[in-house]
Amino acid sequence: MMTLLSWLLGALALLVLLPVLVLLIQVLLACLPARPAPMLKGARPRVAVLVPAHNEASVIASALATIRPQLVEGDRLLVVADNCSDDTAVLARAAGAEVIERQDAHLRGKGYALDYGVRHLAEDPPQVVLIIDADCQVSTGAIERLAHCCVESGRPVQSLYLMHAPAGAGLKVQVAEFAWRVKNLVRPRGWTRAGLPCQLMGAGMAFSWQDVTAANLATGHLVEDIKLGLELCRDGKPPLFCPAAQVTSQFPTSQEGLSSQRKRWEHGHLGLVLAEGPGLIGRALKQGNWPLLAMTIDLLVPPLALLSLAMMVVFVLAWSAFLLLGVLTPALIATANLALLGTAVLLAWWRFSRELIPFSVLLYAPFYAAKKIPLYLGFLLKRQVEWVRSKRDDN
Template sequence: MISVLGGLLGMLALIALVPVLVLLLQVVLACLPAPRQRPMAGGARPPVAVLVPAHDEASIIATTLASITPQLLPGDRVLVVADNCTDDTARLAGVAGAEVVERQDARLRGKGYALDFGLRHLASQAPDVMIVVDADCVVGEGAIERLARRCVEAGRPVQGLYLMRAPAGAGAKVQVAEFAWRVKNLVRPRGWARLGLPCQLMGAGMAFRWQDLAGVDLANGHLVEDIKLGLDLCQQGKPPLFCPEALVTSQFPVSQQGLNSQRTRWEHGHLGLILADAPRRAMAAVQQRNGALAALTLDLLVPPLALLVLALLGLNLLTWLAYAVLGLATPAWLALWALVLLALAVGLAWLRFCREVIPFSVLLYAPFYAARKIPLYLGFLIKRQVEWVRSKRDDD
């Protein structure tokens, strides 16, 4: 009986070690000096259409469009899909100079449906490149140019650097969220890119060649439709390329309701994708001998940092209790090493990429931040969110 328990605990510790080792490898690779970027080819860049899905974004849509329209050239388009809007999003987008289409369907809700609607609208005059920007984002100077050129040159989907920032005066929990976001969207894809491996799609700052979208099903209400789309494209032989020179930024909501809604959607969606999709993607990677898909599946297995911290703390408590009572040493040491390696990865990521933005004292709050998210993860087990819900803005 003791040997069976030891085997089970050892297996749990080894399973927990896998995402930690993937994360540590990505962080170490990201800390290496960045390779010199090959200059982009000269000449006229390809025509683009910037697609902006928007649901009740009247408070911010003008700011978003103001960051996009100066970067457009003759022949480019910016299309706002006002999706199930109950405010002035459509009117304000039109005033700001965008082409606007409205979609009303209370049954089929979610960003994926809005993207599909916009894609079909653009099909009559299809652009060479389509770029997706969320309606609450600001597009950095030159980002449209870099995304479009890189997409055409590489012949692959391209993901820019999409960062979310804590508002001025935000508390420690929002700053911890900003740190976790930078690790996920900057450090980890940069590390994989050092090996020539693809990155996950992040939802904004995504560029696609028009022909690559032909075989993709966008019309879905998946909570993390961007990650699913990246995996679909990778499985079709079109792995997304990371382009950190193209910056897109957004801001975390300050309101607790907005933060909770946002986190629940992202993290329930991510966890659901790990359980439902990871085994199938791993099998496809083996069958196709698709190394890019295997790498993206490994990346998918790294859960949100808060959950990883909680899981390892709980595992250490369990295994060291088993060691104290039953003398089972191996699982306890494996669990401890996993926790130490996670702390090393987090410390390296902060030191190299975040110390000028986030004070070290904020990291000391991280375990308490993780503990406050226990109800969110219990909710995944008891009442998982399966429908897309827009995050509440601070001025709603």
């Protein structure tokens, strides 16, 4: 009985250890000196910037104001006002964008809006399609760099997409900002230093016209961006990370907005892992598709909060078994998990976040993780499967 218990707890501790090791390796690789961004050569490819927008009247003009100055003659700026009940379309036209409107009460979600926009662009196709969310700010020069990188590499390209805590935001939002930086900056930078692809992040993405028209965009999947990146990698087009191009957005400050956003992202991520993770690993190994294997391994690393909760549960169980029954090996593995995860988090904060996020925010992180327990229980009991837009602060 004790042998069986030791084996089960040890297996559980090792299961948690694997994503911790992947995270630590990514952080260590990310800390290596960054390679300089390549020089841009030749004329910029002709681009179309596609902006899906659902009731984004409060932010659409600001987003378009960061895009339009970067466009040149022959480029297009297309806003898809998708199932809107506000003035998104009117404000986008006033800001100088080409606007098409879509109404479909049944097929809801960003993927359907993107598909609608791409089919409209087919009347006069560009070389490169850039997808920018309607609440994002695009850094100067980002569009040119993404377009060049896409054409020169022959691959989809993902910009550095960061989300910031609004001024005066509480500890919860600051922890979320740090976790987002780890996910969207540290981890893809680490994989890139090893010559591996990154996940698509939903905004700041560039595709050749051939790739975007071949992709299956018309889906209501909760994390359609991650799913699309995996499908492209499966087909020999692994996404390339381009941190020299940056887009930014802000977290909602309302509790309702934060909760709906987290639920959509994390339920979608976990659902994708369970539904397709094992199959993707098998396919990658069978085909010798190492970029797909690397992307799948990255996908299997859960959100930091969930990883921390899982580690703490295993730690308590393993040491309880040691104190009651003398089973030592699982407790040692669980302790190693704790040390390795702590090392990865502290190193990521020191190298990439300490100028923006005070150390005190990290001390709040365990409480932040504990408050997300209902979200993860909700995944087991009543998983979200339909796309729902995150509520903005003013609507």
